Amino acid sequence: MQDKVVLITGIGSGMGRAAALRFASEGALVVGCDLFQDTAEETARLVREAGYELHYQAPVDLSDAQGAKAWIDWAITIHGRADVLYNNASSPRFGDVHELSVDDWDFTINNELNLVFYTVKAIWPHFMEHGGVVLNIASIAGTRGVEFMSQNAHGTAKGGVISLTQQLAAEGGKYGIRAVSISPGFIVTPSTAWLVDSGPQPLLDNLARIPLGRPGQPEDIVNAALFLASEEAQWITGVNLVVDGGGTVLG
Numbered sequence: 001m002q003d004k005v006v007l008i009t010g011i012g013s014g015m016g017r018a019a020a021l022r023f024a025s026e027g028a029l030v031v032g033c034d035l036f037q038d039t040a041e042e043t044a045r046l047v048r049e050a051g052y053e054l055h056y057q058a059p060v061d062l063s064d065a066q067g068a069k070a071w072i073d074w075a076i077t078i079h080g081r082a083d084v085l086y087n088n089a090s091s092p093r094f095g096d097v098h099e100l101s102v103d104d105w106d107f108t109i110n111n112e113l114n115l116v117f118y119t120v121k122a123i124w125p126h127f128m129e130h131g132g133v134v135l136n137i138a139s140i141a142g143t144r145g146v147e148f149m150s151q152n153a154h155g156t157a158k159g160g161v162i163s164l165t166q167q168l169a170a171e172g173g174k175y176g177i178r179a180v181s182i183s184p185g186f187i188v189t190p191s192t193a194w195l196v197d198s199g200p201q202p203l204l205d206n207l208a209r210i211p212l213g214r215p216g217q218p219e220d221i222v223n224a225a226l227f228l229a230s231e232e233a234q235w236i237t238g239v240n241l242v243v244d245g246g247g248t249v250l251g
């Protein structure tokens with residue numbers, strides 16, 4: 001990752017913060033954004049404390065196409081180029097089909113799927129000239145239904161991220177653009193930590209059955225992201241790498 005310019009969305013929390021710290025420590029020039037200034041600044045402080053640099057803008061709302069483009073345009077100017085776009089940010093809303101409002105459905109599609117298209121569309125002309133890697137964080141929710149979470153909108157959005165990634169791989173290959181997605185299983189982050197203690201019993205049962213014996217940590221995802229973003233993955237595109245401790249292989 002030495003001197004690679006890596007644009008990471010949602011650096012203020014969980015896996016985005018872990019990614020900013022780790023990519024910076026691997027020599028990448030990280031440029032980030034988040035909806036929230038205070039949490040983004042805390043990540044920047046942690047990166048600085050570790051001896052590296054992080055440029056970021058916040059508040060940036062990527063569910064607004066113009067906001068997403070403005071951030072990408074700004075991010076490319078910082079180091080004069082971009083090598084990796086790491087789409088991590090998302091905000092879902094949950095509810096059973098008969099209860100979820102159309103507003104909540106639209107919010108989820110905007111904040112989990114459309115925002116990915118917006119950043120990709122904005123960076124695509126740059127990547128068409130220079131090549132690049134699009135790394136999208138999807139989810140195991142994108143390829144299955146579960147009884148313990150009302151993930152209809154969330155799963156639909158993440159399924160869209162997986163298939164968008166495949167199409168980006170098909171369209172991008174001739175320009176030297178790779179596109180990959182990672183589908184995390186349950187990862188302990190500020191958004192999910194409470195579920196480990198007081199989630200619904202079927203979810204706890206599900207976590208207890210994970211073959212590798214524990215829920216994931218942000219670093220489990222970032223390790224996979226580092227490989228997929230690197231030159232070592234130069235012949236890998238269009239894949240959706242499931243990183244879930246083996247949970248989804250169970251019947």
Ligand SMILES: NC(=O)c1ccc[n+]([C@@H]2O[C@H](COP(=O)([O-])OP(=O)(O)OC[C@H]3O[C@@H](n4cnc5c(N)ncnc54)[C@H](O)[C@@H]3O)[C@@H](O)[C@H]2O)c1
Binds near residue numbers: 009036189
């Ligand atoms: N935590 C899990 O168990 C899990 C499992 C599968 C997939 N994922 C996916 O991994 C990614 C990271 O998850 P996390 O648990 O670290 O999330 P998180 O909620 O802890 O962090 C998400 C970050 O994205 C930012 N963000 C959200 N919407 C934004 C927007 N419209 N514009 C700009 N920034 C925005 C938030 O402010 C936050 O800092 C997400 O895409 C999530 O769907 C998480």
